[in-house]
Amino acid sequence: MSSTLIDNIGALVTNDPALGPGPLGVIEDAGLIFADGAVVWAGPRSAIPQAAAGERFDAGGRAVIPGFVDSHAHLVFAGDRAAEFAARMAGRRYSAGGIAGTVAATRAATTAQLEANVARLVGEALRSGTTTIECKSGYGLTVEDERRGLEIAARHTSEVTFLGAHVVPAEFRDSPDQYVRLVCAEMLDACAPHARWIDVFCERGAFDAEQSAEVLRAGLARGLGARVHANQLAHGPGVQLAVEFGAASADHVSHCSDGDIAALAGSDTVATLLPAAEFSTRAPYPDARRLLDAGVTVALAADCNPGSSYTTNIPFCIALAVREMGMTPDEALWSATMGGARALRRSDIGRLSVGARADAVLLAAPSHLHLAYRPGVAIVDGVWQRGLRVC
Numbered sequence: 193m194s195s196t197l198i199d200n201i202g203a204l205v206t207n208d209p210a211l212g213p214g215p216l217g218v219i220e221d222a223g224l225i226f227a228d229g230a231v232v233w234a235g236p237r238s239a240i241p242q243a244a245a246g247e248r249f250d251a252g253g254r255a256v257i258p259g260f261v262d263s264h265a266h267l268v269f270a271g272d273r274a275a276e277f278a279a280r281m282a283g284r285r286y287s288a289g290g291i292a293g294t295v296a297a298t299r300a301a302t303t304a305q306l307e308a309n310v311a312r313l314v315g316e317a318l319r320s321g322t323t324t325i326e327c328k329s330g331y332g333l334t335v336e337d338e339r340r341g342l343e344i345a346a347r348h349t350s351e352v353t354f355l356g357a358h359v360v361p362a363e364f365r366d367s368p369d370q371y372v373r374l375v376c377a378e379m380l381d382a383c384a385p386h387a388r389w390i391d392v393f394c395e396r397g398a399f400d401a402e403q404s405a406e407v408l409r410a411g412l413a414r415g416l417g418a419r420v421h422a423n424q425l426a427h428g429p430g431v432q433l434a435v436e437f438g439a440a441s442a443d444h445v446s447h448c449s450d451g452d453i454a455a456l457a458g459s460d461t462v463a464t465l466l467p468a469a470e471f472s473t474r475a476p477y478p479d480a481r482r483l484l485d486a487g488v489t490v491a492l493a494a495d496c497n498p499g500s501s502y503t504t505n506i507p508f509c510i511a512l513a514v515r516e517m518g519m520t521p522d523e524a525l526w527s528a529t530m531g532g533a534r535a536l537r538r539s540d541i542g543r544l545s546v547g548a549r550a551d552a553v554l555l556a557a558p559s560h561l562h563l564a565y566r567p568g569v570a571i572v573d574g575v576w577q578r579g580l581r582v583c
Contacts, residue, residue: 195227195246196550196579199237202253202558206234207530208545215526216560217545224256226550226579234544249581254573255559257525259323259551260506261532261542263351264443264464264493267310268341269331271297273499280473290499291331291359298331298341307344313496314348317504319583321572323551324532324541325504326493328391330355335379342386351536353389353419354380357407359398372403376410384414389440393421394430401429408437417537423447424469435459441491441535446470446478457487462535465527466495467512468503481518491531492524511567521564550579 204212204222211217211234223240225233233241276290298306310327317325327349329341338356345352356375364371380390390411394404398421408418418437422430424444431452434442442456443464456463463483470477483490492509495501503509506528513524533542540549554574555562562571575583 194579195225195232196576197240197246197248198224198226198251198256198552198554199240199248200253201251201256203255203560204234204544205255205257205525205560206545207258207526207543211235211545214522215530216522222256224544224552226576229550229578231544231546231548231550233546251554253558255555255557255562256544257321257553257555257560258529258542258544258548259553259575259577260321260528261536261538262317262322262325262493262496262504262506263441263491263532263535264466264495265313265325265327265504266330266355266495266497267313267325267327267348268306268329268344269294269298269498270301270305270309271498272502276499277472277502292362294331294498295333295361299334299337303340303344306341307347310344310348313504317494317496318575318577319572320505320507321553321575322494322504322506323553323575323577324351324536324538325349326351326353326389326536328353328355329383330358330391333358333361335374335382338379339382339386342383346386350388352387353391354383354387354411354416355391355393356380356383357392357399357404359393368399368403372399372406375407380410380414384411384416387416389419390416391419391421394433395421395425395428397425401433404430404433405437408433408439412437419443423452425475431456435461440537443493444469444478445483446475448478448483453483453486453488456483462489462491462531464491464493464535465513465517466493466501467509467517469495469501470516471512472501477512477516479518480513480523484519484523489531489534490523490527491535492528493532493535507563507571508567511564514564521561525560525563550576552576
């Protein structure tokens with residue numbers, strides 16, 4: 193059995209309250225042992241098992257945290273929308289209309305070009321500490337291009353989401369219901385074998401409540417789990433729809449009523465917040481404090497896409513969540529690790545306790561607090577994925 197001991201950890205975040213105080217389960221002056229891709233021991237250095245053998249890594253008093261779980265990303269695309277970003281910074285309001293440009297570029301790209309871009313972004317995310325990433329389709333919007341996008345995504349992650357219902361493509365502009373029927377039938381037939389999840393952009397300018405419900409019903413009937421882009425641009429039916437359909441996650445939730453929050457708090461649906469999207473669109477940030485105080489489970493994700501959030505960097509999102517959304521550093525880290533795992537309905541990631549997948553991040557700092565305290569610096573010193581040092 194191959195094993196690795198990470199020794200001399202200044203502060204180990206386990207996300208297991210049984211191992212240390214608070215939800216983060218922090219152990220000071222700690223050690224961590226991996227074997228065959230899983231965590232087999234975590235505790236104080238004074239109690240490291242005498243039989244611990246194999247490779248030893250000296251953390252030098254630095255902090256170790258679980259790998260980030262990015263539960264919302266759009267990585268299969270071609271081109272960029274830098275000019276659109278510049279226009280927004282000059283005062284133009286964001287809408288979902290720019291997606292059409294990415295759809296055109298993605299359809300025109302070769303499979304090799306799309307594959308290279310996904311690999312580049314997954315590698316970039318990994319170097320900043322993301323060891324699990326979800327990836328959506330949604331920039332093809334034809335049967336063949338959506339299937340192609342999902343096949344590419346599945347070569348890089350097991351968390352693959354079919355988002356044929358992203359927007360209505362130009363060729364169906366005058367017949368959106370016909371496009372919904374295509375998504376729910378031929379497109380879903382081609383895409384479901386390559387996906388774990390189905391998602392829909394329930395928003396004015398995309399899909400209304402009835403259309404969104406039709407998409408979710410079709411996906412659930414094919415054995416896919418539900419996710420919903422909900423209440424990003426304005427208040428709408430997305431959050432309630434997510435709860436009604438038992439979605440794992442309602443994503444964005446920037447505009448919520450008291451009823452929406454109560455519905456989330458009384459359900460298993462996670463509210464996934466995407467602060468880099470608000471940063472990049474100059475939209476109001478969601479009120480995380482209001483959600484957390486109501487008992488809603490919150491995740492943080494990067495929402496990497498070429499239009500409204502072109503970043504893979506979760507430490508940046510943590511800093512935004514603390515500065516702009518009312519989260520504490522502890523809450524933000526939990527949401528970017530365990531919260532993301534909950535949003536993917538996974539119990540094997542987002543924590544560093546016995547039985548978890550051995551995904552860990554070494555910080556260039558003595559404490560996880562530095563994730564928000566030192567924004568914009570290269571704070572990740574090392575990454576282990578499934579027990580192997582990859583960065």
